[in-house]
Amino acid sequence: QVKLVESGGGSVRAGGSLTLSCAASRGTYTTYYFGWWRQRSGGSREGGEPVAAIGVDGDPAYTDSVKGRFSISQDNSKDTASLVMNDLRPEDSGVYYCALVHRRKRLTGMQVLGDMAQATYWGQGTQVTVSS
DSSP states (O other), X not given: OOOEEEEOOEEEETTOOEEEEEEESSOOTTTEEEEEEEEOSSSOGGGSEEEEEEOGGGOEEXXXXXXXXXXXXXXXXXXXXXXXXXXXXXXXXXXXXXXXXXXXXXXXXXXXXXXXXXXXXXXOOEEEEEEO
């Protein structure tokens, strides 16, 4: 069992920045890929969307609406992942979840993004609110 804990959410004005962090309770690098998911409509996590992911060899991928504004990274030595969010917009508001996708084979970042709905582990979520 792996526990994921997110931090770094909060409230900002449009155009501002936030950095989300995710810490895993034990080593994950060789077994899982990190990803970030968000739920913008206030419903269940399952109704959300993948935002960013890191695939094999550190290959990053992003959903179109955040490309050029968000940046995902991970620190394998610390079993942590981060999501730097710049130029935030009101439509970025929502609950952001850290996720671990099973590393069953070598996957590109885009493939991890596509598989994230079936992630093995999820964090509890952190709220991001962007006001206009």
